[in-house]
Amino acid sequence: MISADRRQAWTEKAQQGEFDFWMHHWKILIDPNTKKDWFLKYKKYFFDNGGFNVEKDFYHKKVVDIGAGPRPLTYVFVGANITVIEPLGDRFLEAAKIKIDSDSQEYIEIQRVEKVYSRPAEEFIEELGGTADVVVSTNSLDHTFARKFIV
Numbered sequence: 223m224i225s226a227d228r229r230q231a232w233t234e235k236a237q238q239g240e241f242d243f244w245m246h247h248w249k250i251l252i253d254p255n256t257k258k259d260w261f262l263k264y265k266k267y268f269f270d271n272g273g274f275n276v277e278k279d280f281y282h283k284k285v286v287d288i289g290a291g292p293r294p295l296t297y298v299f300v301g302a303n304i305t306v307i308e309p310l311g312d313r314f315l316e317a318a319k320i321k322i323d324s325d326s327q328e329y330i331e332i333q334r335v336e337k338v339y340s341r342p343a344e345e346f347i348e349e350l351g352g353t354a355d356v357v358v359s360t361n362s363l364d365h366t367f368a369r370k371f372i373v
Contacts, residue, residue: 233309241310244292245317265298268360276300286350288343288359290332292317296358297331304335305354307347311340 252259269276280299287296290306292314297304308314315338318330332338339347343359 237310240291241313244310244314261293262298265295268295269298280356283355284353285356285358286354287335288357290335292330292332294331294335295360297334302356305337305339305350306332306335307339307341307343307350308332309340309342311338313340315340 252261266276274280276298277300280296281301283299283302285296285299285302285304286307287294287304288307290296290308291310294304294306296302311332314330314332318333339350341347
């Protein structure tokens with residue numbers, strides 16, 4: 223069992239830091255002159271070099287992306303039905319509605335997935351049990367408050 227104090231500290235400090243990074247520093251991944259999105263290129267590279275074809279392998283597949291952030295790597299899966307489990311999901315969706323600056327809305331892809339569960343990965347989501355064809359989690363376990371409940 224996780225103490226309420228530990229979870230509260232995770233929510234207030236770690237998650238706030240993560241949100242602040244994505245809302246204010248993600249632009250380092252966008253070339254200011256060409257608007258080329260290096261993060262999008264990285265997404266495709268990551269999966270293509272892992273032996274997957276993002277154009278074909280996930281078509282009509284139910285994909286669950288755990289800890290996706292505002293820019294899910296799975297967004298490049300052509301034709302996939304993507305569900306995101308992201309504790310900051312509601313905050314990212316709200317940020318997409320308000321214009322933080324001229325570019326922010328365009329790059330918050332979480333707003334374009336099928337379903338978002340704004341819950342930590344440690345919580346079991348009954349309606350998702352046994353429904354996914356593919357589960358993806360990249361760079362997210364280090365951001366959890368209780369890793370042993372996920373793996």
